[in-house]
Amino acid sequence: MRHKKIRVLIAKPGLDGHDRGAKVVAQGLRDAGMEIIYVGLRLTPEQIAEAAIQEDVDVVGIDCLSGAHMALFPKTVSLIREKGGENILVVGGGTIPKKDIPKLREAGIAQIFGPGTPIEEIVKFIETTLGKRGNDNQD
Amino acid sequence: MLTERVTKLINGMLAGQKNSLAQLISLAENDSPDLPEIIKMLHPHRGKAYCVGITGPPGGGKSTLIDRLTATIRSKGWSVGIIAVDPSSPISGGAVLGDRIRMNQHYLDEDVFIRSMATRGSHGGLSKAVASTVKLLDASGKDIIIVETVGVGQTELSIKQMADTLVLVLVPGYGDALQVMKAGSIEVADIIVVNKADYQGAERLVNELRATLTPNRRGHEQSIITTQAINGIGIGELYQALDQRRKKR
Ligand SMILES: Nc1nc2c(ncn2[C@@H]2O[C@H](COP(=O)(O)OP(=O)(O)O)[C@@H](O)[C@H]2O)c(=O)[nH]1
Ligand SMILES: [Mg+2]
Numbered sequence: 001m002r003h004k005k006i007r008v009l010i011a012k013p014g015l016d017g018h019d020r021g022a023k024v025v026a027q028g029l030r031d032a033g034m035e036i037i038y039v040g041l042r043l044t045p046e047q048i049a050e051a052a053i054q055e056d057v058d059v060v061g062i063d064c065l066s067g068a069h070m071a072l073f074p075k076t077v078s079l080i081r082e083k084g085g086e087n088i089l090v091v092g093g094g095t096i097p098k099k100d101i102p103k104l105r106e107a108g109i110a111q112i113f114g115p116g117t118p119i120e121e122i123v124k125f126i127e128t129t130l131g132k133r134g135n136d137n138q139d
Numbered sequence: 140m141l142t143e144r145v146t147k148l149i150n151g152m153l154a155g156q157k158n159s160l161a162q163l164i165s166l167a168e169n170d171s172p173d174l175p176e177i178i179k180m181l182h183p184h185r186g187k188a189y190c191v192g193i194t195g196p197p198g199g200g201k202s203t204l205i206d207r208l209t210a211t212i213r214s215k216g217w218s219v220g221i222i223a224v225d226p227s228s229p230i231s232g233g234a235v236l237g238d239r240i241r242m243n244q245h246y247l248d249e250d251v252f253i254r255s256m257a258t259r260g261s262h263g264g265l266s267k268a269v270a271s272t273v274k275l276l277d278a279s280g281k282d283i284i285i286v287e288t289v290g291v292g293q294t295e296l297s298i299k300q301m302a303d304t305l306v307l308v309l310v311p312g313y314g315d316a317l318q319v320m321k322a323g324s325i326e327v328a329d330i331i332v333v334n335k336a337d338y339q340g341a342e343r344l345v346n347e348l349r350a351t352l353t354p355n356r357r358g359h360e361q362s363i364i365t366t367q368a369i370n371g372i373g374i375g376e377l378y379q380a381l382d383q384r385r386k387k388r
Contacts, residue, residue: 004169005232005257030233035257040240047246051239054252056161084158 006034006130007057011048012041013076016066021115025061025093028119034126045072049079052088059126063093070100074107081108089129093117141180145173149180152279157252160279164254167271170264174271181278188220188277189385192302194290199308200334201287202241203368204377209245211378212283218250220276220284222269227257234258238287252276266297273301283385299327304384306330306377309348311340325351329361330380336365336373 010026012019019041026036037055039048052060062076069092077090092104093113101112110129113122141149145166151159167174193201202223209219223238234257245251254272258265269286276284288298290307299305307328325331325348333344345363352361362380366373 005259026235030228030235031231033231033233035227035233036235037239037255038235038237039243043243043246047243050157050246051253053158054161055239055255056158056165084156 006059006126007037007055008034008059008061008126009037009039009048009052009055009057010061010063011039011043011051012063013043013045013048013072014064014066014068015042016064016068017041018065019063021065021093022061022063025063025119025122029123029126032119032123034123045076045079048076049083049085052080053083053085057088058130059089059091061091061093064096065094067095069094069096070103073104073109077108087133089126091122091125141173141176145177149177152275153184155280160252160275161254163275164272167275168256168268170267178271178274181274184278184280185274186277188273188281188284189381189388190273190277190284190286190302190304191381192286192288192298192305193308194288194298194305194328195308195332196310197289199310200366200368201308202238204308204332204334204366204374205238205285205287206242206244207368207371207374208377208381209242209251209285211374213245213248213250215378217282218280219245219252220273220279220281221251221253221287222256222272222276222284223253223287224256224258224265224269224289226289227259229260232260252279252281262297266301269298270301296327303388304329304381306332306381308332308334309344310335311338311344326359329359329384330377331361331363332373332377333363333365334368337367337370341365 008029010022012022026038030036039051064072073092080088089110091111092109096112111125148159148163152163195201212219225234225236225238227234236255239253239255242253273284286298305328331348333341348363364373364377
């Protein structure tokens with residue numbers, strides 16, 4: 001019998017150049033027992049959404065430092081939903097001004113984690129949110 | 140009896156929906172009690188795919204090679220399913236799966252499906268999950284299925300059983316042929332790729348392999364191919380070797 005694991009896709013949409021923060025989060029989530037599909041830099045929202053569907057992940061984490069989050073984050077969520085990922089939890093990270101957060105929430109980004117968020121906080125958010133929903137995957 | 144949900148997934152998959160295929164693979168990964176029934180139901184839809192196992196030490200360039208090989212396979216019009224296995228951490232049970240990142244040129248290709256998988260500790264569990272996923276990809280209509288695993292003895296042997304052809308990827312500096320022999324995988328490989336041929340010592344490794352491999356034991360014909368995956372060199376040759384074996388199978 002194999003245990004179900006929480007699967008997380010981590011990506012950096014857009015053109016900004018470094019992924020140190022995203023890698024640290026990937027390792028932190030791995031240390032919490034999750035399986036991370038790390039797809040790195042410079043992907044389009046469509047590439048991210050397609051990867052999330054094929055990998056059947058529970059969570060997509062998108063990180064953006066370039067300031068293009070208002071274009072990229074909602075677009076990524078809507079493409080994930082369009083491709084049939086109704087239940088995928090989408091969270092964001094990066095340098096996101098406070099004033100943008102309500103709009104991103106409205107667009108379906110469940111939570112925004114700013115730079116320096118302790119990994120425990122992210123782990124707890126993912127675990128409780130997936131847990132609260134019940135076992136929608138039944139597997 | 141399959142639940143309505145699973146029946147819907149099967150019908151969705153057969154209609155070409157990738158999210159359905161992806162969720163069925165999750166059932167295989169998690170060893171769902173429905174799995175035997177699912178596989179049985181899909182049996183009439185299977186049987187055409189050619190399955191290639193690609194194995195070897197970590198960092199040898201397997202994922203990069205698969206990326207380039209997939210481009211060549213696609214240019215010939217075949218569809219491709221890829222199962223990329225990376226090890227789970229024995230401490231946390233988690234994993235960072237880093238194969239897909241090498242293959243991002245294919246993400247939006249309708250005829251390429253890529254799935255990353257962690258070993259999750261148990262060798263038998265992994266083999267079963269991979270074998271079932273190969274069947275699912277086959278039933279979904281993929282012409283060629285590629286399975287990437289890190290070479291660790293036991294897994295190779297089980298991949299060997301499910302794959303039509305097993306490719307072992309080595310690199311110069313990995314050690315002399317004797318060490319390679321000790322790694323145990325050389326005898327079971329059908330094709331040995333010496334990748335990173337832009338590094339020194341590639342020719343020497345090829346010569347050592349040749350000396351080790353001839354005469355062919357038990358009529359098992361093995362080929363040695365030199366590649367530079369990163370530069371797209373030698374990929375056509377690898378494709379040819381695979382295609383010959385596909386036709387002969
Ligand atoms: N120099 C050189 N580097 C390569 C070649 N093929 C792959 N690499 C690099 O080797 C590293 C590991 O590649 P990867 O495909 O992830 O290896 P895997 O762990 O076997 O899947 C990457 O940095 C690649 O860019 C090659 O032919 N020559
Ligand atoms: Mg790899």
